[in-house]
Amino acid sequence: MTKDDLRRKVWMRLKLAGALRFPGIEQRVPNFASSERAADLLSELTLWRRAKVVKMSADAPQAGLRRRALQEGKILYLPVPRLRGYQCFVEVDPAKLGRRASRAVSMTGALRMGRVVAAHQMQAIDLIVCGSVAVTRQGARLGVGGGYGDLEYALLRKEGRVREYTPILTTVHSLQVLEDRVPMRAHDVPVDFLVTPEQVIAAPSLHPRPRGILWDLLAEEQIRSIPSLQRSRREPQGASTPRQG
8 A cells, every 4th residue: 555545544544433633634643532641641651751852743633742841841842834944943942931831832832932943953852752644563654745754853863953762752543553564765754652542552673764864865846945955955965063962
C-alpha cells in the first residue's frame, strides 16, 4: 500500500469507530478521542519529567501535552505553519509569561504570546513530540504528507539543536497503529515511543534518522518557498551555529 492508501485506511478506521473529534477532517493529524489519556501516560515517562525544553507539533491531539508542558515550566517550541519566514519557530517560555502562559497552547496564542526565532537561536531540545496520522510498532511514522515535520527535524539537526539520540515521541489512537509496512525514505523521521490512551510502546531503532538536510531529495520549488532552507543552502558547507545549552 502507498502512504496515501495507509492514511485513508487510518481515517476510515477512526471514522467507523466514532473516534474522531473536531476538526474531524482529512489532511490533518486526526484529533482522536481519549488524547488526554495518552498525554497522561506520556507525561509519566522519565524522559518527559527530565525534559526542560520540548519541541512539539501544533496539532490538535497534542494540545493537552502543550498545556502540561507550560504548566510544568518547560520551554516550548512550535513550528510556524509551513515554516514561513526565516524565523520559523515560536518559543514560549512560561517563566516569562506567568499565568498568561495558558493562552499560548494554540498556534495563534503562541504567536501572540511567544517570540519567533530561527533554528540557530533556539535552545537545545531535550524531547520532541510530533503529531502522526499513522505509526507502526517498529517506529515508522506517517504525517499528513507535506513533509514539514521532517524538514523541521532536518533544520534542527543541522543547527545542532537536536542530536541523533534526542527522543522522539508521538501520541496516537490505538487504531492509528498499523501492522502494515510503512515505506520510509531517507528523509523520513521515525519515532522512539508511540503512546496510545492504553499503553506506551517502545519502538526498536530499525529506521535511521536523517543527519541533516538532504538537498538531493528536495524540489527547487520547495527550497524557494522556505526561507530557512534558502539561507541554509547559501551557507558554506559545515557552517552551522554551535549548539546552545
